[in-house]
Structures are given as structure tokens and as C-alpha cells.
Amino acid sequence: MKLQLQIKMNEALFLRNPESSELGKNILKHSIQLIDRTGFELFTFKKLAEEIGTTEAGIYRYFENKHKLLVYLTAWYWGWLEFQIIFQTNNIKDPIIKLKKVIKLLAQAVKDDEQTSHINEHSLHKIIISEGSKAYLTKHVGEDNKQQFFKPYKDLCAAVGQIVSECNPTYKYPKSLASTIIEMAHFQNFFMHHLPSLTDFGKEKKESEIISFLNDLVFSSIKKV
Amino acid sequence: MKLQLQIKMNEALFLRNPESSELGKNILKHSIQLIDRTGFELFTFKKLAEEIGTTEAGIYRYFENKHKLLVYLTAWYWGWLEFQIIFQTNNIKDPIIKLKKVIKLLAQAVKDDEQTSHINEHSLHKIIISEGSKAYLTKHVGEDNKQQFFKPYKDLCAAVGQIVSECNPTYKYPKSLASTIIEMAHFQNFFMHHLPSLTDFGKEKKESEIISFLNDLVFSSIKKV
DNA sequence: TTATTTTTGATAGTATTACTACCTTTTTAT
């Protein structure tokens, strides 16, 4: 049996559903490649069109602009990750083991998921690390938020915060700790590779060390005294 | 006696020193205003020139492009903040009290500093919160780092990490904890105002709550057991 | 089946952005 995982996306993120056609899927596939390669600033719809073998206008019929495409990709990633978390922590009763598993999933490099043929999760994970925060660090974050663009991210945070609260119902900052874990899983990775003196993992550059740091940070904080 | 605080800037960040002329100072002053108002994406040298009453080419004689200007402003801020920290924690022996003071300085809204007439620190602090990470989240972070553009940020992190180590010499992640404190002082502020469900301070929206969260996070982590 | 509408994709523009080259005026040094 071959399952095909489909993530339900917010309709306001696109003009035409990219999952609904070959060109659409090509846009997703090649935009991930191209953003990963050039960075979001130098990424343009013209370059993307050339890469795919279509025209700029073709891309514009799917996505209003490159920012919406980035928000789409990040939303897709958060949705996918929450599914991974639900799937992989299923049947785990102990919230502490659950939280450790979540930290691992957040901080660990992603293997490409066979269930989603046109999305390369490994590249997408790198994009989230380098470009992810640009999705919301804008002046129009308020309107974007009203349109629920960040719902998958907020849902994931809420789910992590929930597990934190299960570990210690008296802990006062479950949501802020959750967003801290998620952001730092990515920022410490970026720092480790590009500004290593901002971390303690500059020499080894191993994700396992980030995981250890986050585990220490989280479980010291929520430990009941 | 009126002191004039001058922060020594990396010469590779500008083509002509903006502190050396009226136009240069105007560029700093109005770019801070304009970036704060429009956000970095919509900020252009043309708009800035109109605001000042000069021309685009005039701005380009001081800064190569708007990214360099952003890096300049962030570097200035980190330099200024490190001076504030050194000044305000001077004579404090106890590293724990020192660290608490640092967290407060990092997370607290900034009052405009009279010593720097053409820089509005309050607006600059808002820019750091919303745009600061864009200074290094680029593909050319490596070259920028080689040119020491991020030295003030790294120095500040090192200084904070140093105090962490003084609090507990056996703590394993002083640098990562330092960068976490600094980043989260800003991110939690951004979230609190724009994506409040990612924090536990959505209702009150008070910086004092961010400070409490960071204090709890930091001192649970470095507590000797 | 044919006619009609809708979808899909390509062509050719425009306004804005990000710069560059070149020229004039002002300041400073001798």
C-alpha cells in the first residue's frame, strides 16, 4: 500500500492550488530547490520560471508574489511537522518522553519523505532554518495573521505547549517555552553553521548537541522544585 | 558637562562615514524613522532621499545598499547596548545580579539616549526586534562574517556568556544560552505584539513578563544541582 | 457532435527598484 500524504492548505495562500496540476507541483518542487540554492532575497519568479521551463506569468497565476509562496512553504512544513509529531508520539503516554521526541524531531535534519513526491523535506527544512522567520517578520504580519496564514505554526506551538503543561501543570510559561524551543531548534542550527561563536557546538557541528542543549534548557525549566 | 558618545564602527560597512557630515547623520536619523515606519522590505533609498530632501545618489555615496545600512544600524545598536551593559553593571560583583540586569536591559524598551542626538534608540530597538535577524539571515552571511560585520553582536553574546559562566562555571552551554536570551528577548516581544498566542503574555503585553520568563528560563538552567 | 465556456499557458508590456556614470558646486589645504 502506498499512502499519499496531502496537507490541507489555507486557500488564501494561493490563487490556484499548486497541488492540482503538474505546473503547480513543479513550482513547489523547483521553488524549494531554488530558494535553498540562492536564498530568498535573490530568488525571483523569473528565475523560477526559467528553471521550470515556463514563464513568469505562469507562476503568478498560482502565487500572488514570492512572499506568499514562502508563507505557503513554511505553512506546509509546519503542517507536515505536526503530522510527524502526532504520528511519531502516538501511544507515548509519558509527556516527558513525548517532549524529548518532539525536541528531536524539531532539531534533527529531516530525511526526504517518500510520501510527498514533489516536496523535498530536507531542502525545505534548510529553508525553514534560513528563511522561515521572514514569513512573519513583516509589517503586514497582522493582516496575514488575520487570514490565518500562521495557523499551522501556532497549532504546532500550542501542541508543544500542551505537552509542556502535561509535564508540569504549574509551569507558568508553556507557550513561550514552546516558541522558544521551536525557534532555537532552528536558530542554534543556523548559528552553529554560520556564526559558530554564538553557540557551544562550533567544533563538532552536530545536531545531537543542539538537542542536548534544548533538553537541558527545557527540563531544567519545567522541573518541579 | 555634556558627553558625546561615539561608537567606533567597522569601516567596511560604509563607503563614507555617516557620522562625518550632516547628510550622513540625516541618513542615519531618517533611515531609522523610515524603516521603523515602513518595514525593511518597503524601505528604499529613493524614499529615504525624498524624506531627507536629497537624492538617491547621495545616499549611495554613504552606503553600498540598504542591506549594508541595516547591518550598520544593527551593529551600532549592539555596540551601544554593550556599552550600556558595561556602564550599568559596573561595580556589580555578584554575577547573578549582573545577569538579571543584563536580561532587563535586553528585554526592556529603550528610552532615547540624549548622548546620541541623531540616533533614536527607541525606534532603533523596534527595528532590531522586527528586522534585526535579517541582517544575518542571508546567503552571504559567511562573507559578511569574515569582514567582521557581526563582531558587536558576537562580542555582546560573548560578554553575556561570560557572566553565565561566572554564575555557574560547570554549565555546559553558556554561549548558546546567551544567544537564546538575546534572540528571545526580541522574539518574545515581537510575538507578544503580533502573534500573541505564541506567548503567555498576550493579554497584559508587558515587557516585565518577558523579563520574568527569561529570568526563570536562565536561572533554572544554570542552577547548580 | 458541436458550441461555449473555462482553464492553462505565452507575449508584451509598465512602474518601481537598485544601482552607475558623469557633471557641478562647495570646502579645504597650500
Add this chain to the structure above:
DNA sequence: ATAAAAAGGTAGTAATACTATCAAAAATAA
């Protein structure tokens, strides 16, 4: 007073971020 160098302005260009229009293909309705 004169030369030089610094500061400032004008007028471009190439690329980016779109938009409007057109043509072909596919879906659907009569």
C-alpha cells in the same frame, strides 16, 4: 589665489515585480 578633494545633483540602465492581453487546449453543456 589656486588646486584638489569632498559633497551633492542629473540622468541614465538593468533587473524586478508585477499586469493586461492574447491564444491554445481542455472541460462542459446543448
